[in-house]
Amino acid sequence: MRFFIVALVLFFSTFFSATAQQGKAIPGEVMIQLKAHQSIESVQDFLDANKLQVKEQLSRRLGIYLLTFDENQRSAAQHISSLKKHNSIALAQANHEVALREATEAIPDDPFFENQWGLHNDGSGGGIAGADIDALRAWDFTTGGLTATGDTIVVAVIDGGAYLQHEDLNFFKNRHEIPGNGIDDDDNGYVDDYDGWNAYNNSGNVSNDSHGTHVSGTIGAIGNNDLGVTGVNWNVKVMPISGSSSIESVVVKAYSYVYEMRYTYNESQGDSGAFVVATNASFGVDNGNPDNYPIWGAMYDSLGAIGVLSAGATANRNVNVDVQGDIPTAFESPWLITVTNTTNRDEKYNSAGYGLLSIDLGAPGTTIYSTRPAPTNYGYATGTSMATPHVAGAVGLLFAAADSDFMEAYHENPGVYALFMKEYLLNGTDPLESLDGITVTGGRLNIYNAINLLLGNIQLSYSINDSLLVSARLFETAADSIVFENTGSFDLQLLFSLDETHDWLSLETDTINLPGGENAALVMNFFTEDLEVGMHYAHLQLDAGLAGNFVFVIALEVLEPLGMSEDYAATTLVVHPNPFRDKTSFKITTTRQTEYSLIISDLSGKQIFVQQGLVPAGKSTLEWNGTANNGRTGTAGIYFYQIKTEQQLISGKLIKY
Numbered sequence: 176m177r178f179f180i181v182a183l184v185l186f187f188s189t190f191f192s193a194t195a196q197q198g199k200a201i202p203g204e205v206m207i208q209l210k211a212h213q214s215i216e217s218v219q220d221f222l223d224a225n226k227l228q229v230k231e232q233l234s235r236r237l238g239i240y241l242l243t244f245d246e247n248q249r250s251a252a253q254h255i256s257s258l259k260k261h262n263s264i265a266l267a268q269a270n271h272e273v274a275l276r277e278a279t280e281a282i283p284d285d286p287f288f289e290n291q292w293g294l295h296n297d298g299s300g301g302g303i304a305g306a307d308i309d310a311l312r313a314w315d316f317t318t319g320g321l322t323a324t325g326d327t328i329v330v331a332v333i334d335g336g337a338y339l340q341h342e343d344l345n346f347f348k349n350r351h352e353i354p355g356n357g358i359d360d361d362d363n364g365y366v367d368d369y370d371g372w373n374a375y376n377n378s379g380n381v382s383n384d385s386h387g388t389h390v391s392g393t394i395g396a397i398g399n400n401d402l403g404v405t406g407v408n409w410n411v412k413v414m415p416i417s418g419s420s421s422i423e424s425v426v427v428k429a430y431s432y433v434y435e436m437r438y439t440y441n442e443s444q445g446d447s448g449a450f451v452v453a454t455n456a457s458f459g460v461d462n463g464n465p466d467n468y469p470i471w472g473a474m475y476d477s478l479g480a481i482g483v484l485s486a487g488a489t490a491n492r493n494v495n496v497d498v499q500g501d502i503p504t505a506f507e508s509p510w511l512i513t514v515t516n517t518t519n520r521d522e523k524y525n526s527a528g529y530g531l532l533s534i535d536l537g538a539p540g541t542t543i544y545s546t547r548p549a550p551t552n553y554g555y556a557t558g559t560s561m562a563t564p565h566v567a568g569a570v571g572l573l574f575a576a577a578d579s580d581f582m583e584a585y586h587e588n589p590g591v592y593a594l595f596m597k598e599y600l601l602n603g604t605d606p607l608e609s610l611d612g613i614t615v616t617g618g619r620l621n622i623y624n625a626i627n628l629l630l631g632n633i634q635l636s637y638s639i640n641d642s643l644l645v646s647a648r649l650f651e652t653a654a655d656s657i658v659f660e661n662t663g664s665f666d667l668q669l670l671f672s673l674d675e676t677h678d679w680l681s682l683e684t685d686t687i688n689l690p691g692g693e694n695a696a697l698v699m700n701f702f703t704e705d706l707e708v709g710m711h712y713a714h715l716q717l718d719a720g721l722a723g724n725f726v727f728v729i730a731l732e733v734l735e736p737l738g739m740s741e742d743y744a745a746t747t748l749v750v751h752p753n754p755f756r757d758k759t760s761f762k763i764t765t766t767r768q769t770e771y772s773l774i775i776s777d778l779s780g781k782q783i784f785v786q787q788g789l790v791p792a793g794k795s796t797l798e799w800n801g802t803a804n805n806g807r808t809g810t811a812g813i814y815f816y817q818i819k820t821e822q823q824l825i826s827g828k829l830i831k832y
Contacts, residue, residue, distance in 0.1 A: 199271060200269040200270065200272075201269070201270045201271065201272060202246055202251075203243050203244055203251075204242065204243055204244075204270035205241075205242050205244070205251055205254055205255055205258070205267060205268065205270060206240065206241055206242070206266075206267070206268055206269075206270050207239070207264050207266065207267045208238055208239045208240075208264070208265050209238030209239075209240075209263055209265060210238075210262075210263055210264065210265045211238075213238060213263040213264075214238075215232075215238075218261060218263050218264060221261055222242065225244075225249070225257060226244060226245065226248065226249070227243070227244050227254065228243050229241075230242060230243045241270060251269050254267075255268060255269065282295075282311060283314075283398040283399040283405045283409065285396075285398060285400065285401065285403055285404050285405045286401070286402070286403070287404045287544060287553060290544035290555075291405070291543075291544050291545075292306075292307060292519045292539065292542075293307055293393075293538070293539025293540075293543055294308060294310040294311070294405070294407070295310060296519055300519065301519065302519030303519065303520050303521055306517075306518075306519055306520060306619075307539065308407070308538065308539065308565055308569065308619075308620045308622050308623075309605075309621045309622060309623035309624065310623075313572060313622040313623040313626055314398075314409075316576045316626050316630075317572060317576045317626075318399070318408065318410060318575075319408030319409055319410050319571055319572045319575040320408065320409070320410030320411060320575060321410075321575065322450075322574050322575060322577065322582050323577060323578050323581075323582050324579055324583060324586065325445075326445060326450040326574075327450055328411050328412065328450060328452055328571050328574050328575060329347050329412045329413075329414050329449045329450055329451045329452065330394050330411055330413055330414065330451070330453045330454070330455065330567050330568065330571045331413075331416055331433045331436075331451050331453070331454045331455070332387055332390055332391050332394065332413055332416065332454075332455045332564075333416045333419060333426070333429045333433075333454055333455065333456050334386055334387030334390055334391075334415070334418070334456075334457060335382055335384030335386050335387045335419050336381045336382030336383055336417040337383070337384060337388045337391050337413070337415040338388045338546075338547075338548035339370055339381060339383075341388060341392075341546055341548070341549075341552070343396050343397050343400070343403040343404065343546055343552075344388070344391055344392060344395070344396060344397065344413060344546055345410065345411070345412055345413065346370065346371070346391075346412065346413050346415060347371065347413060347414040348369060348370065349361065349369050349370075349371075349436075349449070352367065352368055352369045352379075353369070354367055354369035354370070354379065355367060355369075361439075361447055363435055363436070363439055363447075365379070365432065365435070366378075366379065367380075368432070370415065371414050371416050371432075372416050372417070372418075373417040374416060374417060374418035374425045374426075374429040374432065375418070375420060375425060377428075381416070381417055383548055384417070384548075385547055386457070386560065387419075388545075388546050388547055388548050389543075389546060389554070389556050389560075389561070390457055390560060390561075390563075390564045391406075391415065391546060391564075392404055392406055392545035392553075393406055393407065393545045393561065393564035393565060393568060394406050394408065394455065394564045394567055394568040395407070395408045395409075395410075395413045395571070396545065397410070398410070403552065403553055404544060404545055404546060404553060407564075407565060407568025407569055407571070407622065408568055408571045408575070411572075414433070414449060414451060416432055416433070417429070419456070419457070423468065423470075426458075427470055427471060427474060430454065430471075430474040431474075433454055433478060433483065434477055434478055434483075435448075436448045436451060437449060437450070437478070437481050437482065437483055438481055441481055441482070451483055452482065452483060452570055452571055452574045452593075452596075453483065453485065453486060453567045453570035453571055454478065454483060454485040454486065455485075455563055455567035456486070456487045456488065456503060456563070457558075457559070457560030457561075457563050457564070458488070458560075459487070459488065459489075459501060459503050459504065460501070460502035461490055461492065461499075462500050462501065463501055463502030463505065465500070465505050465506050465507070468502055468506075471502065471503065471506075472503070472506040472507075475503070475508035475510050476508050476510065478510060479508060479509065479511075479590055479593055479594070480510075480589075480590040481589055482585065482589025482590060482592070482593045483510070483593065484511075484570050484593050484597055485503075485508075485510060485511050485512065486511075486513075486514060486570070487503040487511055487513050487514065487563065488504070488514055488558070488559035488560050488562065488563040489501055489504040489513055489514060489528035489529075489530075489533075489534055489559050490527075490528035490559070491516075491527060491528075491559055491560075492526055492527075492528060493525055493526055493527065493528070493529075494528050494529075495530055495613075496513075496529065496530035496533040496534055497530040497531060497532045497533050498530075501528060501533070504528065504530075504533055504534060505530075510593060512535050512536075512566055512600065512601075513533060513536075514535065514536060514537070514540075514562050514565075514566050515528055515529055515534050515536075515537045515538075515540075515559060515614065516538070516539075516540030516541060516557075516558060516559045516561070516562040517537040517538060517539055517540060517541070517562065517607070517609070517610070517619050518539075519541065519542070521605075521607050521609065521619060522609045523537060523607075523609045523610055523613070524540060524541050527540070527559055527562075528559070529610075529613040529614060530613065530614070531612060531613055531614065532615070533615075534613075534614045534615065535614065535615045535616060536601060536610075536614060536618055536620055537604075537609075537610050537614065537618070537619040537620070538566050538619060538620040539562060539565055539619075540557065540558060540559055540560070540561040540562025540565075541561070542555050542557055543555065543556055543557065543561035545561075566600070566620055569622040569625065570596060570600070572622055572626070573596050573599060573600070573622070573625060573626065573629055576629060576630065577629060596629070599628040599629045600622075600625045601615065601616050602616075602624075602625075602628055602721065602723075603621050603626075603627070603628050603721060604616045604618025604619055604621055605618050605620075605621045627663075627665050627721070628721060631663065632663045632664045632665045632691075633663045633665045633667070633721045633722050634661070634662040634663035634722065635660070635661060635662065635669075635719050635722040636659070636660045636662050637658065637659045637660070637725075638657055638658040639727070641725075641727055641728065642727060642728040642729075642778070642779065643655060643657060643699075643727060643728070643729050643730065644732065644778055644779070644780055644815070645701055645729075645731050645732070646731075646734060646815055646826050646828075647701055647703050647732075647733060648703065648734045648735070648736055649703050649704075649706070649708060649733055649734065649735060650703060650704055651703055652700065652702055652703070653700075653731075654700050654701065655698075656696040656697060656698045656699065657696065657697050657715075657727065658694055658695070658696045659687070659689060659694060659695055659696070660694035661689045661691050661692060661693055661722075662692075663691055663722075664691040664692065665691055665721065666689070666690045666691055667688075667691075667719055667720055667721075667722055668686065668687070668688050668689070668719075669686065669687040669688075669689055669695075669697075669717060669719050670686055670718040671684070671687075671697060671715060671716070671717055672715075672718075673713055673714065673715060674713060674714035674715075674716065675713075677711075677713045678702065678705070679701060679702050679703065679706055679711060679731060680699060680700070680701060680702075680713050680731070681699070681700045681702075682697065682698075682699055682715075683697070683699070683700065684697070684698075699729065701731050703731075703733050706731075707733065708733050708734065708735050709733060710730060710731070710732055710733075710780065711730070711731045711732075711733065712728060712730050712731075713728075713729045713731075714726055714728060715727040715728075715729050730780065732815075734817070734824050735824040736824075747763070747764045747765075748761060748762065748763055748764075748825050749762040750816070750827060753829055754829075754830035754831065755801075755829070755830075755831060755832075756831070757800060757801065758799060758800040758801065759798070759829065760796050760797070761796065761797040761798070761799075762794065762795075762796050763790055763794070763795045763796070763797065763818070764793065764794050764795075765791075765792060765793070765795070765820065766792060767792045768789065768790065768791050768792050769789070769790060769820045769821050770788070770820065770821060771787065771789070771790055771797075771818060771819065771820050772787045772818070772819040773786040773787075773799070773816070773817075773818055774816065774817040774818075774819070775799060775803075775815070775816055775829070776814065776816075776817070777814055778812060778813050778814070778815075780815075783803040783805075784799060784802070784803050784804050785804060786799075799816075801831050809831060810831075812830075813829070814828070814829040814830075814831060815828055815829065816828075816829055
């Protein structure tokens with residue numbers, strides 16, 4: 176690894192030395208910067224002799240000037256060489272054109288991309304702008320194909336087959352198998368499986384199928400090749416398997432081929448087999464009870480354990496899968512991602528299944544344009560079958576976006592890290608009203624959000640440990656705050672609310688827009704009037720969008736009032752030092768002898784130190800060395816003190832560092 180880094184440094188040094196002058200120079204113009212304390216008059220004779228004219232003073236204080244000349248008489252390079260030799264000139268260079276560096280998106284040049292609203296919805300055709308999987312911004316991270324550790328990413332499509340001659344599709348080929356020789360060359364148990372596998376007739380002759388071709392194009396049609404359409408991935412390998420049968424045993428055989436290929440890849444450390452990261456199934460059994468299909472259901476667990484996630488299309492009927500059942504989307508495997516169909520207006524398609532427990536998310540599946548077999552080559556289709564490959568393709572794109580640390584950990588523990596990928600997909604969804612309460616996430620696939628979650632660009636930290644304790648005397652007001660820091664690069668919107676209305680607590684705002692790398696404080700005001708002495712609690716709820724949801728316990732401790740009347744001052748107190756390191760002193764002045772109690776509490780309100788006694792009239796000093804009654808030394812942090820006398824209670828905050 177160290178050699179690789181050194182080699183990169185050498186490469187970039189060579190590259191930049193060769194390309195540093197590639198900025199386009201403006202003809203007939205050069206710039207100079209004079210040395211300190213020099214004036215343009217000190218070089219004027221030189222400029223005149225070389226037929227250079229001052230066009231503009233760019234900085235008076237820094238002595239920078241723009242000069243013009245006739246290129247037909249002398250080149251810019253010749254002028255610059257002469258200028259650099261002058262004793263009064265510090266710098267000389269050409270003037271260059273500069274381009275406005277606007278944010279760009281990876282828009283492919285495929286001519287039918289404008290038909291693929293599921294990838295990029297601009298609001299045309301009756302749609303709503305942004306009702307898509309946010310592919311353009313995701314492609315700024317990666318367009319798919321390889322992992323950071325060099326694995327060629329494969330997505331397996333279990334369907335009727337595929338049109339293998341389609342020039343806009345990049346199909347997987349088993350390079351360890353010689354096609355058509357009737358021999359199992361790679362000894363994987365499958366003869367002539369060069370193109371994939373046909374579970375119908377146990378051969379390597381994959382059937383030509385329109386449905387499977389359409390699904391394959393959504394996952395991985397070749398992008399930016401000036402042809403047809405693009406897939407969620409521009410360069411992923413699609414493994415075609417004929418196996419979407421009406422007979423369950425054929426389906427099990429189809430999944431078993433995926434298992435064998437990925438298991439072999441893991442076992443051989445990538446020498447053979449295939450790095451399959453996802454399967455796509457756009458078929459099933461309406462009203463199926465998972466209890467009757469245990470072997471099929473267990474296939475998802477088996478695949479998941481070796482690192483493969485599976486995407487499954489739910490029923491093309493408006494049914495509650497939680498109640499009616501469905502195969503495969505009612506299976507409970509954690510490695511199965513279940514998908515329903517959304518429209519270009521971000522609505523659930525009317526004839527699409529749902530289920531708060533069973534269906535994970537929605538994805539574009541209505542009037543989806545993708546690849547078809549010849550002679551048409553391309554066409555539209557609608558159904559959960561069209562929604563699911565968006566998700567299977569998104570899994571492939573996530574693996575292309577993952578950094579080397581993640582991929583190395585994934586190779587060590589593929590089952591666990593595959594579940595992380597699923598979590599990023601589900602947590603990154605865009606919330607939709609039409610899916611709220613009827614799917615697990617209540618949202619539609621957004622691969623851009625998922626990639627940001629994967630890369631750690633969405634992070635939020637705060638200044639307390641899930642609870643805040645504030646003390647105030649009766650009839651007084653107080654204020655405190657929680658500081659939130661956006662430690663990622665993804666802009667966040669923080670939405671605050673209380674579990675119920677509390678007259679004693681108000682928030683100064685309920686919304687904070689927090690750009691990446693910045694922090695902001697939520698200020699809270701506390702009112703003790705009409706409250707009883709004692710503890711009062713509220714729950715502050717924070718919806719931080721993709722950064723998650725949080726609940727904070729807000730505690731207000733209402734203390735007894737100072738005395739019998741406002742002008743009664745039996746006891747006064749000075750606390751010093753505060754903050755303190757080793758010990759702090761409580762200097763009491765009292766008008767007469769009185770009993771007292773010194774109570775120290777930690778941030779949770781637990782009393783850790785109690786001292787009682789008698790102080791005489793006049794001045795007295797009490798001390799606390801930061802040690803609790805049980806002998807343990809308190810850690811650095813915030814503490815609260817109370818000093819109770821016969822008529823008064825004085826309290827405040829201590830900081831130990």
